[in-house]
Amino acid sequence: MKFGPIEIKDKSNRTIVLRNATPEDAEDLITYLKVTTAETPYLIREPEEVIMTQEQETAFINNCLNSDRSLMLIATLDGKHIGNCSFNPVGNYKRYRHRCEVAIALYQEFCGYGIGKIMMETVLKAAKEIGFEQAELEVISDNQNAITLYEKLGFQKYGTFPDNMKYADGHYASADWMMKKL
Template identity: 75%
Template sequence: MKFEPIEVKDKLNRTIVIRSAIADDAEDLIKYLKVTTEETPYLIREPDEVAITHEQEVAFINNCLNSDKSLLLIATLNGRHIGNCSLNPIGSYRRYAHRCEVAIALYQEFCGCGIGRTMLEHMLKVATKMGFEQAELEVISDNKSAIALYEKLGFKKYGSLPDNMKYASGHYASADWMMKKL
């Protein structure tokens, strides 16, 4: 799905542009994956697992643009990619047609500035327009700031996934399954 660009102000009064990702963003998105997996333990990949090619990323972006049930938003500051947010159906079966999953991440230096909240608010509005009835996500249980944000947006925890991730160091992290009725 295509999302027309909007300008919003963050908590520092900077102008942030939120828009659909386009094929020209592929390299920035790959770089973003590599950097953010190094910055935080809360994402699903180890840094050395980011092996997406330019062609694969362009195909993913184009699939989102051409879908009526998926959306990939990016946030930019002065033309610089600073984060993104995605929306996808849980599955292709009619019994799952009411459910979507959302995911978001920002470069660490932009966390806590209200950008993630704004992106998610717009994403949830789009999800409702797409006909989804509930939005779901997984979040690492000790990611307190993300959980606080999701709760402010109306998500509730409905379950835990013990030992959901195993890090290269050998330790485990549990995750919470959260959902919001739209």
């Protein structure tokens, strides 16, 4: 789906640009995935599992750009990629057409400035405008900062997946399933 670009201000009054990811962003997005998976235990991959090629990432970006039901939004500050937020259909079946999954991540140094909230609000508005009726996400149960944000945006918890992830050191983390009517 085509979007933006738009400019927003974060809590520090910095100008953040929200725009579609483009094929030219593929290498930056792969680096971003490697860094963010190492920065936080709340994402689903280990850093060494980020193995997609630039060609694969470019194909994914092009699929999002050419889809009328998917959006991959990136945030930049002074031209530098600082985070992204997306939505995708839950499935291709008619009975699932009303549902989308949302995801967001920022480099840790940009958390706490309101950027994630604005990105989520932007993505949720776009999802509603194209006809999705509910947005869903999965969040690690002890990721209180993210849960607080999602609740402020109107998401509610509807269930928990015990031992949803198993970390390299052998410990487990549960995940909450949250949903918001659009």
